[in-house]
Amino acid sequence: MLEEKLKIDKISKGTVIDHIDAGYALTILSLTGIDESKNLMTIGVNVSSKKYQTKDIIKIENVFLNETQMQQISILSPNATISLIENYKVIEKKKVELPKTIKKLILCINETCISNSEKEPISTEFMVLEGKPLKIQCLYCERIYKLEEIVFTSKEKTEKKIIQRIQL
Numbered sequence: 001m002l003e004e005k006l007k008i009d010k011i012s013k014g015t016v017i018d019h020i021d022a023g024y025a026l027t028i029l030s031l032t033g034i035d036e037s038k039n040l041m042t043i044g045v046n047v048s049s050k051k052y053q054t055k056d057i058i059k060i061e062n063v064f065l066n067e068t069q070m071q072q073i074s075i076l077s078p079n080a081t082i083s084l085i086e087n088y089k090v091i092e093k094k095k096v097e098l099p100k101t102i103k104k105l106i107l108c109i110n111e112t113c114i115s116n117s118e119k120e121p122i123s124t125e126f127m128v129l130e131g132k133p134l135k136i137q138c139l140y141c142e143r144i145y146k147l148e149e150i151v152f153t154s155k156e157k158t159e160k161k162i163i164q165r166i167q168l
């Protein structure tokens with residue numbers, strides 16, 4: 001415990017995402033868009049943990065997560081915990097909650113799925129069949145996906161990146 005504290009500094013105000021499945025911290029940063037933040041971040045990858053053998057941890061100053069970001073984290077790491085920090089103290093700690101249905105955050109890669117219809121595309125919706133390991137099913141075409149098969153929608157970010165490229 002002490003060793004872990006020494007490795008990762010405390011933050012005065014912000015969010016600590018702990019108990020992330022080992023190896024998922026960088027994916028979470030990118031998916032949630034936290035990686036584009038200019039705030040101080042500390043990322044621990046493969047940190048030794050009592051509960052799980054190893055885990056990842058993200059500490060970020062002055063950033064509080066929204067519902068979408070917490071859902072994205074719950075999909076990648078259903079055991080993750082979110083702590084809100086004020087004055088170096090945890091003022092709230094909660095476990096992420098994997099919703100029963102996931103709306104809009106994931107793409108269905110089945111080309112014939114109605115969610116990909118060119119004329120009238122509709123927002124995707126997936127039913128969570130199992131949490132860990134994750135198994136979800138498209139409500140429209142009934143295709144089943146495992147975590148490693150999931151394609152996330154991160155439209156906003158892609159657009160932003162394209163604009164940046166054009167400006168260069």
Ligand SMILES: [Zn+2]
Binds near residue numbers: 109115141
């Ligand atoms: Zn589908």
